[in-house]
Amino acid sequence: MLGLPGPEWILAGNGSDEILTMLVRGFVGEGQRLRLPHPSYILYRTLADIQGASWEQVAFDHDWSLPAAFSQSDDALRLVLLPNPNSPSGTMISPGEVAAMADRLDCPLVVDEAYVDFADENCLDLVRQNERILVTRTLSKSYALAGIRFGYLVAQPHIVAELAKIKDSYNCDMISIAAATAAITSTDWLADIRQTMVATRQRMETRLSGLGFDVTPSQANFLWCRHPQGRHEAMYLHCKANGYLIRYMNYADYGDGLRISVGTDAQVDACIDLLQQWLEAH
Numbered sequence: 167m168l169g170l171p172g173p174e175w176i177l178a179g180n181g182s183d184e185i186l187t188m189l190v191r192g193f194v195g196e197g198q199r200l201r202l203p204h205p206s207y208i209l210y211r212t213l214a215d216i217q218g219a220s221w222e223q224v225a226f227d228h229d230w231s232l233p234a235a236f237s238q239s240d241d242a243l244r245l246v247l248l249p250n251p252n253s254p255s256g257t258m259i260s261p262g263e264v265a266a267m268a269d270r271l272d273c274p275l276v277v278d279e280a281y282v283d284f285a286d287e288n289c290l291d292l293v294r295q296n297e298r299i300l301v302t303r304t305l306s307k308s309y310a311l312a313g314i315r316f317g318y319l320v321a322q323p324h325i326v327a328e329l330a331k332i333k334d335s336y337n338c339d340m341i342s343i344a345a346a347t348a349a350i351t352s353t354d355w356l357a358d359i360r361q362t363m364v365a366t367r368q369r370m371e372t373r374l375s376g377l378g379f380d381v382t383p384s385q386a387n388f389l390w391c392r393h394p395q396g397r398h399e400a401m402y403l404h405c406k407a408n409g410y411l412i413r414y415m416n417y418a419d420y421g422d423g424l425r426i427s428v429g430t431d432a433q434v435d436a437c438i439d440l441l442q443q444w445l446e447a448h
C-alpha cells in the first residue's frame with residue numbers, strides 16, 4: 167500500500183487521536199516538554215496536560231511558514247508535533263522543510279497527516295530516511311469514516327515495537343479493522359472523493375474571495391478565511407441560525423476567523439449565500 171517494507175512499520179489505533187495519545191505518553195514524561203505550532207490542533211496541549219508535561223507553542227509567521235525556533239533542539243524537549251496540512255489554516259510545510267527540521271531536532275517530530283489526502287505532497291517517504299520522523303494518518307477525513315475510529319502511525323520498526331508495548335491490548339475492534347481494510351483498498355473511491363472535494367474547494371475559494379474574504383490557499387478539506395469587516399462571530403451565528411454550521415475560531419495572540427468545511431456543492435452554495443446575505447445587511 168505505502169511502498170514500505172511491511173506491517174512492522176505500522177501501528178493501528180482507535181482513530182489517530184489514540185495514536186497521538188500513545189506518542190505523548192511514550193515520549194513525554196512528567197516535567198518534560200512538547201512543542202507545537204500556533205494556531206494548530208488544540209488536542210496536543212491537552213495530551214501534554216494529562217501527562218503532567220509542559221508544552222510550548224511557536225507561532226506561525228503571517229504566511230503560515232514556521233520560524234527557526236520551531237526546530238531548535240533543547241534538552242527538555244521530548245516531542246514536536248506538526249499538523250501538516252495544518253488546522254485551521256489548511257497550509258502545508260513542504261517535505262523538504264520537514265526533513266530539514268527533523269535534522270535539526272534531537273527528539274521525534276510527529277507529522278500529523280490527518281488531512282494529507284487532500285494535499286499535493288506528503289511526508290511518508292521521509293520515515294525511511296530519518297528515524298525521528300513519525301507520520302500519523304486517519305480514515306476520519308478523506309475516507310469520511312470518523313465514526314469507525316481508525317488511524318495509524320507509520321514509523322521505523324524499532325519505534326513501532328516500543329510504542330506497541332503501551333497500547334491497549336485490543337485497541338482496534340474487528341468491525342473497524344474490516345471497514346478500514348475495505349476503505350484503504352478502494353483507491354477509486356478515495357480518488358473520487360478527493361477530486362470532487364478539490365473542485366468544490368476551488369469554487370468556494372473564488373466565491374468567498376468575491377465577497378471580500380481573505381482566503382488562505384488550502385491543502386485540506388476546509389478553508390480559513392477572514393473578512394476585513396471583522397465580526398466573524400456574528401457571521402457564524404447567522405449561518406448557525408439558518409442551519410449551517412461553520413467553525414468560528416478565536417485564538418489568543420492571533421485573532422479570529424472562520425474555518426469553513428468543504429461540503430457538497432449545494433451545502434457550500436447555501437452557506438456562502440447566507441454569508442453574502444449577512445454582508446449585504448451590515
Ligand SMILES: Cc1ncc(COP(=O)(O)O)c(C=O)c1O
Pocket residue numbers: 180181182183184207249253278280303304305306312316317
Ligand atoms: C490535525 C488533526 N489530527 C488528528 C485528528 C484526529 O482525528 P481522528 O482521531 O478522528 O483520527 C484531527 C481531528 O479533528 C485533526 O484535526
